[in-house]
Amino acid sequence: MRSEPESRPDWDRSGGGRSPGLDELLSRVARGDRAAFEQVYELVAARVFGMVVRVLRDRAQSEEVAQEVLVEVWRNAARYEPARGSAMAWIMTIAHRRAIDRVRSATAVTEREDRVARMDVHRPFDEVAESVENNLERERLRRCLSGLTELQRESVTIAYFGGYSYREVAELLKVPLGTVKARMRDGLIRLRDCLGVER
């Protein structure tokens, strides 16, 4: 048996081959290696950009944000600590926060409330399902998302892809705040276990 554990996505494989993993590349980037950074760019840019576009919708703004994120990866490479999580998750976390910051700073509170009122609850999930790049990953994510209750799935995807705060999600779904907090947590836990995310 030489197969990778199913839970390990392709970007994280340092494998036995010649291509270094993202962790290794980042530690070179931390030492100022531009060539290594270029490789990091190739490995992550499409995922960063794809997620940011999904959250912001606007491509021009998304390019700006993606650029900020990638420059931040360069700047902060020395601060990535493998013990705290995978390199890809570190980068996606930076990217998601930047995207959310943009959503929240760009939109006045009243507009956001309006947006909450208008949002199509079912769209984020469909979009996720449609836009997954890799077949295996797509199937696994689809399967795992469909293993959540409807409220768990909606709470998680509307927050993540819609950039909604848990209060906004609660209002949108007409459920108490405590319920939304709980569904976000147990929904993510179920997703984590289903995806086999290493802890």
Add this chain to the structure above:
Amino acid sequence: MNGGQDVHMLAGAYALDAIDDELERRRFEAHLDGCADCAHEVRGLAETAARLGQATAATPPPELKSRVMAEIGQVRQLPPVVERPGSRHRFVRERTGARVAKVVAAAGVAAAVALGALAYQARTELDQMRTTARQVEAVLAAPDARRVNAAEGQGVAGTVVLSRSAGRMVFLASGLAPLPEDKTYQLWQLSPGQAHPAGLLRPDDSGYTAPALAVPVKGATSVGLTVEPAGGSAAPTTTPLLVMDIPAA
């Protein structure tokens, strides 16, 4: 956001970046600092959220790469963070974002610590800021911290967080209009028939104040914010813009 149980329920929302209330998020982070299990859970959930994010790849235009490569030529890299006690969850919230900037960084105090921007500050000022930041953190992180929010017309809003065990309360306001040179905002603790001065506040350009610390006065039931002549007054001379109950113990 009362008991520890309730705070812990925020782990999912936190991993999804779905806590838009700065104070609430900072308080949760403070909670993570003291709870290794929680920090561990949040790491796993953040990792899971990141997997959701990777599901949506889209090829960026080729110019993005040239812009990024050009920009990094001009950006100095940051040194590694030297481990300090009480910063175990750094992976989870390595922040440089605008959100911190909004409420607290604008205020400069706690956020300066969070952003590592302190290197630029003079030494003494730095120590003072650290002390204030620590005290603010202590209030926010206290298990008995209680919070009250209030908003008045014209977009003025305030938050009071009180911890009896920390013996202090923290006051934050937003939406404050700039004042002429000869005026200042002043905070008061109000007890029936009496007002105790609780410090002068200066909003930044965005109308936010730095977190103000006060030791609760015996008998005080609310805090109020007024506009006073520069230097402050011994007793309020104008009608309060904002009056908020001090949270009950």
